[in-house]
Amino acid sequence: xxxxxxxxxxxxxxxxTQLIEDIRLQGYSIQDNLLDDSLVSRLQNEAESLDxxxxxxxxxxxxxxxxxxxxxxxxxxxxxxxxxSAGRDFIQAMDLLKxxxxxxxxxxxxxxxxxxxxxxxxxxxxxxxxAFKGKSNRVLSTVLYLNDNWQAEDAGEFVLFDEHDxxxxxxxxxxxxxxxxxxxxxxxxxxVIAANRQRHSIAGxxxxxxxxxxxxxxxx
Ligand code: OGA
Ligand code: MN
Numbered sequence: 001x002x003x004x005x006x007x008x009x010x011x012x013x014x015x016x017t018q019l020i021e022d023i024r025l026q027g028y029s030i031q032d033n034l035l036d037d038s039l040v041s042r043l044q045n046e047a048e049s050l051d052x053x054x055x056x057x058x059x060x061x062x063x064x065x066x067x068x069x070x071x072x073x074x075x076x077x078x079x080x081x082x083x084x085s086a087g088r089d090f091i092q093a094m095d096l097l098k099x100x101x102x103x104x105x106x107x108x109x110x111x112x113x114x115x116x117x118x119x120x121x122x123x124x125x126x127x128x129x130x131a132f133k134g135k136s137n138r139v140l141s142t143v144l145y146l147n148d149n150w151q152a153e154d155a156g157e158f159v160l161f162d163e164h165d166x167x168x169x170x171x172x173x174x175x176x177x178x179x180x181x182x183x184x185x186x187x188x189x190x191x192v193i194a195a196n197r198q199r200h201s202i203a204g205x206x207x208x209x210x211x212x213x214x215x216x217x218x219x220x
Contacts, residue, residue, distance in 0.1 A: 007095065012040050030173055035178060052076060073125045144179070146201060
């Protein structure tokens with residue numbers, strides 16, 4: 001598979017090829033160099049500069065049954081909007097990725113929603129799925145990490161579990177700057193181990209369109 005740099009823009013062609021192979025073979029991929037370094041640095045600055053007043057304590061579930069479940073999750077989020085200048089370029093990069101994935105896998109991905117996330121020291125997210133079969137329009141999850149110099153003793157790992165045996169770990173990944181995790185939202189349980197220092201990321205979801213008779217379905 002060949003991609004020209006001028007077509008891929010903020011995406012690195014080699015990592016893109018690897019990502020597509022991984023998704024095809026195993027349904028998940030961890031890539032350290034997919035996104036352009038300077039974009040990652042701008043996103044990191046934007047994440048760090050968000051004032052806590054612009055963020056909210058994350059909840060679990062969709063709008064209709066929204067609850068702030070602070071026992072399973074402790075992070076602050078801020079949805080990406082056009083007013084975020086680095087965020088805008090990230091959305092453009094992910095939109096291109098969406099088109100490439102649609103061409104490769106016929107997933108019918110319709111849009112992409114994403115938020116900055118800040119875990120303070122001690123922050124964690126218990127094991128969960130991002131989507132339940134038949135109940136969500138989230139198809140493919142992404143998490144981009146935005147932390148300089150993250151060491152093993154900082155903990156805060158992203159832990160991915162097997163799609164069939166939900167007790168079996170398939171990998172543990174430090175939230176290192178530029179690392180991107182991509183996985184099928186309904187299939188892979190995952191968790192965030194408590195971090196020992198502040199931890200920034202962008203979590204996002206490619207979604208299909210389930211709109212029926214006037215109800216716009218993709219909803220937060
Ligand atoms: C999430 C999530 C993982 C991470 O926000 O749903 O699972 O490593 N995040 O931040
Ligand atoms: Mn998740």
